[in-house]
Amino acid sequence: MTNILLIDDDRAFRKVYGNLLRSEGFEVFEADDRPSAREKFAEGNCDVVLLDLMLPPDGSVDSGLEQLAEFLDQRPQAKIIVVSGAGDTRFMLRAVREGAYDFLTKPVDPDVVLVVVERAATRLELERQVRNLQTSLEQAQPERAMIGQSPSFVRAVEIAERVAPSDLPVLITGENGTGKELMARRVHQLSDRSDGAFVAVNCGALPDNLLESTLFGHKKGAFTGAVRDKSGLFSEADGGTLLLDEVGDMPPHLQVKLLRTLETGDILPVGAERPVQVDVRIVSATNRDLLELQESGDFREDLYWRIKGAQIHLPPLRERPGDIPLLATHFLNQSRSLTPDGQPRRLSEEAIDALQTHSWPGNLRELRHEMQRAIVMSTNPLLQPRDFAFTQGGPSLKPVDDDAPLKDKIEALERREIERALDQFHGNRTQTAEALGLSRQGLLNKMNRYGLS
16 A cells, blocks of 8 residues: 655644545655655655645745655655645646646545545556566567456466466467467467477468468479479478467368378478478467357367367456556557657556547557557647547447347447547558458448448
8 A cells, every 4th residue: 555645734634634544544654844744755655745835944835846846856756745725826836837746725625635645546556567567578578578467367378377388289369459479479488499480370361272381381383383392381380389370260171281280290281292290389369269160160179179278368458457558658668759849658647547448449459559649649748538549539320229129239339430440540441450350351341331431
């Protein structure tokens, strides 16, 4: 729990509000004049301070503002809440310009004091987490950095770290943009194969014949255009890890060939007569329900059990709102962008609230794009909700009656999310499709269906 330094020459005020804060679990230290306040603050136990401007020995507001500046010079991260009987707007503005976190005028409503102090303590803890995160990121290899503290995400990371040293196949599930490839890289980097290659292929992005050649390689003359022998990704990943991204989109005949490779360790290049032995650890990833694909006959049950040695599920961003400020700050710092006058970008509390209440259909990918856009569009070092595309609204959407069929409600929601994403990416269909987890053609089909240009 955050410690509070309560600085006021009014003994009754210190007693009432000190007891109030202690009843909420805070540890409270007290000072009644400038010298004792300076001494208590220098001890370094308290980073949230309630400061009366008009303290002995001189009782002047100017001296109080000088002490505010002095405190912030010593510890810029401190949250100084000015509490004063001098309610003149000029003093408030000067205090804020000096860096005060907030300004409260006596008499102060106890509930207001609690709200302001709790917000300051929460903000302080968030900044501590961000600093710790930045330190760990600087020490870690970029591909091994996994950011998040929500229980479901921590559980996913724990499973990855537990299975990584083995050669057990891993299946990573989750919506598009949740970081499945990043998690696969973490498994590889923590394995005994980390010195080997990490190779990734999107099974849904290539035509069937090209995917087979890409994975297994081919011999010269195996098909038109095969003018030389070519090794496939299995050979490139020999001794390392192969990520089969969107494995649920793999065509049935290649599922059979993949199953044989997993069972024997052999690959048969297209046009070859003899198999080649490889030593590859398989990590698969998908945003689809493989059990449903089994029921429809689109995915083999025996292959499913072969690739699901261990399963890691990555939660969508909307289910881990507490991680959003950390991730957003990371993306801001990653860009190393400064305002035109050289100040680093930061998130206001209102911006954090907006980020945490957004639905994030594109997950981490959308959040990263949103931070990049805000950096480009805003000249203010303190980002506000208005700097985010999703707060600016999109084309109006006719409301759906509560008694409408479920299908109509779902279509209305889908159309709204497409409109918002199109607005966010300024009509760029490739980026919009990527953020929504659709193929470009799939997005075009839905745009035509909903009459969106």
